[in-house]
Amino acid sequence: MTYQEVKLPQFPETPVFVSLFTGVSEDTLNTIKTELVAANKDYDFCFLNTNHVISLEHLYHSLYKSVLNHKNGTMRAKTLHTEIIFNLSPINNIMDALRRFGVDPECPDVIAIKVTDEPFEEVYKHLRKIVGAEAVEINDRVLEGLINVPKVKKIYKLNDAKLDEQHLQQLLTRLAIGACILRGN
Amino acid sequence: MTDHIIQQVQVHLPNIPLEVVSQGAEALVFQTSVHPYYSKPCLPHQDKFIIKFRPRKPYRHPKIDAAITKNRTIGEVKFMAKLTKLGIKAPSVILADFPNGIIWMEYLGKKLPNGDVSSLKNWLWYYEKVLADESLCLGSEVQQACINVGLLIGKLHLNDMIHGDLTSSNILLEDSEPVLIDFGLSSYSGMAEDKAVDLYVLERAMLSTHSKYSDHYVKWLLQGYEQIHGSKEFRSGGKKLVETLRKLDEVRLRGRKRSMLG
Structure with a gap:
């Protein structure tokens, strides 16, 4: 399995497709970015750079929040895919969230997410064509190696927090989720 | 309902x-x-x-x-x-x-041997009622737990945070490491008065739920509370401690409420 099917216990009818690609070329990333801005239907995915995605728990919190907001009709962003990016951010500004968490030509590692009813195998085939690479397994250990800790600390304002280096990923996850929950309040 | x-x-x-x-x-x-x-x-x-x-x-x-x-x-x-x-x-x-x-x-806390959740209250009750041995109830294990709780509350107060509802059931023991829960009445305050009231509430709660040995427990709690104020991590902890303890004496005389009206 190279992609993940996420089922939230509260929303079993809304499965989410999650996959990770590493070493994507800068040209491809630039194309993806242009096509996303042009709202090309073929590129209707949520693309994230891996610099600030601390762990699966962090990512899934955003998925849950976004699907919930989608169901309740309380989304702040225009689409569910943008909402996922926005809900990762501790700052109440969608443009800012897109800039920080969205696809970044300087970061060759990309997480692609899609909320859809289409069969996931088809989705993956299509995605492989766009990205031009094979997906790799996504888990906490892989993500830990891809995060940029100083940048994460800066975004989530954790420079004054007491962090135990041994459980860094765990602590950062807890603190980042806390910051996302409290965004704007 | x-x-x-x-x-x-x-x-x-x-x-x-x-x-x-x-x-x-x-x-x-x-x-x-x-x-x-x-x-x-x-x-x-x-x-x-x-x-x-x-x-x-x-x-x-x-x-x-x-x-x-x-x-x-x-x-x-x-x-x-x-x-x-x-x-x-x-x-x-x-x-x-x-x-x-x-x-x-x-979720925090463990199960005690008798099946209860390991809140400080249940844990002390387990010692008092199930083991029912004075040398154990006042032993070093209980003493250390009380001191640790005191340290934790001291740390909270030194960050100008007030729990607001300190009772022995709102403190959980996770492998003898105390954890605070229930922040429904919490607030932020740097005033010695509010910290003293917080401590007074705990003191009264200990007196009513663990009357038999409450004076020992409270003594150890305050010992831990004093200990953390002396640590190097917090500046001017000593001064704050003197103020809070002076206020605590005042609060003990008059009760939790500042005025006797209403």
Whole structure:
């Protein structure tokens, strides 16, 4: 399995497709970015750079929040895919969230997410064509190696927090989720 | 009464099994085995979670009720997030739904040999009633636990945070490491008065739930409280300690309320 099917216990009818690609070329990333801005239907995915995605728990919190907001009709962003990016951010500004968490030509590692009813195998085939690479397994250990800790600390304002280096990923996850929950309040 | 509230919360949490743990005037606390979005969270207990729910109050105006519920839920989550950031042991937040007054948090505490949750109250009662041996009740294990609780409360106060409802059941022991819970009445204050009242509330709670040995327990709690004020981590801790203890003597004479009116 190279992609993940996420089922939230509260929303079993809304499965989410999650996959990770590493070493994507800068040209491809630039194309993806242009096509996303042009709202090309073929590129209707949520693309994230891996610099600030601390762990699966962090990512899934955003998925849950976004699907919930989608169901309740309380989304702040225009689409569910943008909402996922926005809900990762501790700052109440969608443009800012897109800039920080969205696809970044300087970061060759990309997480692609899609909320859809289409069969996931088809989705993956299509995605492989766009990205031009094979997906790799996504888990906490892989993500830990891809995060940029100083940048994460800066975004989530954790420079004054007491962090135990041994459980860094765990602590950062807890603190980042806390910051996302409290965004704007 | 409770059934009605459970129905209310089930609307917001479909497919989630709920088991009532405790009920207060303001909120209901549930335990569940399902994590809302991830089956392997970075937490010590991966199959138990706590949900705190503030139900609607029918006697309040709906608009005011919604605002109060939302603000109190936000306040509590903020307090808990700040504690995590400061490294003070408290449950961390998993998820919050402010308008509906729902907070998901980490499960903490162990089971005691007699099946009760390891709150300080149950733990001390276990020593007092089940083991019922004075040398154990006043032994070094209990002493160390009380000192650790004192250290924890001291740390909280040194960060100008007030728990507001310190009782022995609002302190959990996770392998003799104390953890604070229930921040429904918490506030921020640097005043010695508020800290002294916080300590006084704990002192009274200890006196009423553990009357037999409460003077020993309180002595050890204050010993830990004094110890942390002397640590190098906090500047001018000594001065703050003197002020708080002086106020505590005052509060002991007059009670929790500042004025005798009303």
